[in-house]
Amino acid sequence: MLRLVGVAWWLQVKMRSRSAFDGLLSLLWPGFFATTIFMMFRQGDASGPALLSAAVGSSAMGIWSAVSTTSAFALQMERRQGTLELLVLAPQPFALLLVPLTLSMATIGAYSMVATLLWGRIAFGIEISIADPVAFVLAVVVTVFAIGMLGMLIAISSIRYRSAWAVGSALEMPVWLICGFLVAINDLPAWVRPLSAVLAPTWGVAAMRSAATGHSPWANLGWCLLTAASYGVIAVLVSRWMVHSARANATLALS
Amino acid sequence: MVRVAEPVIQVDELVRTFHTRRGLFRRSGKEVEAVRGVSFTVERGELFGLLGPNGAGKTTTIKMLITLLLPTAGRARVLGHDVVKDAHDVRGKVGYVFGGDRGLYERLSGLDNLRYFAELYGVPARESKQRVGELLELVGLVGREKERVEGYSRGMRQRLHIARGLLHRPEVLFLDEPSIGIDPVGARELRATVKNLVDAGTTVLLTTHYMFEADELCDRIAVIAQGRIVAQGTPADLKQQVTTGTVIEIEIFGLPDGVLEKVRAEPDVQSVVVDVQGQAQVLTVHAQPGADVLQAVMAHLEGSRFGRVITREPTLEDAYIELVNAA
Numbered sequence A: 001m002l003r004l005v006g007v008a009w010w011l012q013v014k015m016r017s018r019s020a021f022d023g024l025l026s027l028l029w030p031g032f033f034a035t036t037i038f039m040m041f042r043q044g045d046a047s048g049p050a051l052l053s054a055a056v057g058s059s060a061m062g063i064w065s066a067v068s069t070t071s072a073f074a075l076q077m078e079r080r081q082g083t084l085e086l087l088v089l090a091p092q093p094f095a096l097l098l099v100p101l102t103l104s105m106a107t108i109g110a111y112s113m114v115a116t117l118l119w120g121r122i123a124f125g126i127e128i129s130i131a132d133p134v135a136f137v138l139a140v141v142v143t144v145f146a147i148g149m150l151g152m153l154i155a156i157s158s159i160r161y162r163s164a165w166a167v168g169s170a171l172e173m174p175v176w177l178i179c180g181f182l183v184a185i186n187d188l189p190a191w192v193r194p195l196s197a198v199l200a201p202t203w204g205v206a207a208m209r210s211a212a213t214g215h216s217p218w219a220n221l222g223w224c225l226l227t228a229a230s231y232g233v234i235a236v237l238v239s240r241w242m243v244h245s246a247r248a249n250a251t252l253a254l255s
Numbered sequence B: 001m002v003r004v005a006e007p008v009i010q011v012d013e014l015v016r017t018f019h020t021r022r023g024l025f026r027r028s029g030k031e032v033e034a035v036r037g038v039s040f041t042v043e044r045g046e047l048f049g050l051l052g053p054n055g056a057g058k059t060t061t062i063k064m065l066i067t068l069l070l071p072t073a074g075r076a077r078v079l080g081h082d083v084v085k086d087a088h089d090v091r092g093k094v095g096y097v098f099g100g101d102r103g104l105y106e107r108l109s110g111l112d113n114l115r116y117f118a119e120l121y122g123v124p125a126r127e128s129k130q131r132v133g134e135l136l137e138l139v140g141l142v143g144r145e146k147e148r149v150e151g152y153s154r155g156m157r158q159r160l161h162i163a164r165g166l167l168h169r170p171e172v173l174f175l176d177e178p179s180i181g182i183d184p185v186g187a188r189e190l191r192a193t194v195k196n197l198v199d200a201g202t203t204v205l206l207t208t209h210y211m212f213e214a215d216e217l218c219d220r221i222a223v224i225a226q227g228r229i230v231a232q233g234t235p236a237d238l239k240q241q242v243t244t245g246t247v248i249e250i251e252i253f254g255l256p257d258g259v260l261e262k263v264r265a266e267p268d269v270q271s272v273v274v275d276v277q278g279q280a281q282v283l284t285v286h287a288q289p290g291a292d293v294l295q296a297v298m299a300h301l302e303g304s305r306f307g308r309v310i311t312r313e314p315t316l317e318d319a320y321i322e323l324v325n326a327a
Helices: A002-016 A020-043 A049-080 A084-089 A094-124 A133-160 A162-178 A190-197 A200-213 A218-249 B058-065 B087-091 B110-120 B125-138 B154-166 B184-199 B211-217 B235-240 B259-264 B294-300 B316-326
Strands: B009-022 B028-042 B047-051 B073-078 B094-098 B172-176 B203-208 B220-225 B228-233 B247-253 B269-277 B280-287 B305-312
Touching (some): A002 A094, A002 B110, A020 A049, A020 A094, A049 A133, A049 A200, A084 A218, A094 A218, A162 A190, A200 A218, B009 B058, B028 B073, B028 B220, B028 B228, B047 B058, B058 B094, B058 B172, B058 B203, B094 B154, B110 B125, B110 B154, B125 B154, B154 B184, B203 B211, B211 B316, B220 B235, B228 B316, B259 B280, B294 B305
Parallel strands (some): B047 B220, B172 B203
Antiparallel strands (some): B009 B073, B220 B228, B247 B280, B247 B305, B269 B280
16 A cells, blocks of 8 residues: 555656646745745734744645645546546545545645745745754654645545536635634634644644744644544545445546 | 356446536436447457447446446446446456547656556556566557657557556456557557457457457457447357348449439349549449349449449448448
């Protein structure tokens, strides 16, 4: 199983990194995010840890944006190029085949983490002092994984519904807010907070911030892994139903 | 007690209806019966052909057998597994190859495509490299395997499709119009590959539009039209089912007015078709069974300039056209 995920992830990364146009956009997007956010925080006279927190949040935005908009559309692309049927025909749980697909997007999105932090340092002079670099890197890896798993949940609906790719785009900005990428979760209305708690990126970003500022990230990391794992269980169950429904409604080959 | 082997593919009264809906507020629905009670069996090691015009239900039937579509009614078993209840068991043992440009990752090389599908289809890690190499050799892509698929010709893509379909050594191979769009040399190589697979024990279900391909390859054929099987048997059986007798093809340069009507009026002539081929017209005359109409037809063409004149027995194509038109 690990080999399947590993090889498929590598080939998916290879495939996605071969378009010069996509590559250029991937280079520019994090820069736009970071510039907008740093300028907003500067205007609010933020400095020191607040700017570092903003840098971490905006880099997570980049990862999430790379996954949310493309994960749902990825299955529509598979459908158009005639490979979705071949994926369904594979004698593997369908949800498992989506893991390397969305992880590859999150991996490419992870580049935005480096780009954002560097851009913040070079263009805005933000002091990047990570208190616990090992825990920080671990938190980044777990967050990338968690965002990939959330992307997989979004992608699953596209097996059955051809237009479900729009869900990914619709969720892009709400997740920025709900997961506390930019705004502290405590500042959100009380009814939103349970929603934040069930979204793995909330815990991932909190872990990254804790590691950066010298606090213990382990509890947040644990919750992040737990919620991401629960997405896996949900994905297995939902994907079975979605594939069955797609076979009944003949939507696997429609483009 | 003699134990009779179960057919590899057993299809009983299979039905598939598609529902389409239109409109946003006032939704109107439409039902299309693509497959209407199809039944047939395929024995182990057999090459079974499914022939039919576009929209006859060939691909829909195949997709139900390989578990990509659920039947609306009826039953089908592949290698003893029910295609609805045991879909997972069926998937591990069948291969599916379809014609056309789709079904491959354009930005990956041929080699990477095969590596990817080998993982997906559960080829053991220790066998994967060797198996991919064997298949590249089999389909003649050695030396081009590291190029991206987007630069492949239609024929190369089709060969890569075949290699992909064979990665996990399927016991049953479903070939859905595999030779569509391939040049004659490529199509001949493809037929040789399919023949070798059958000789090695693979059971094959093939759909094709090319009658000579079906005639050359298939042990048995089912002709499907408007979702129903209208005839089944060996190619020789089907040819015998044709109600026409001898077929005469006459190449003629400048068909005189009124001759066509006179030929049609001959009592032993069943049908006449004229086809323009370059400077010439080709008159194809189907005679009644047992009748000899050559002299009578030639008498009407006296004074005209002829090319070749061929008298032949009905082909599978003649049988197919008659069966489909009668459906």
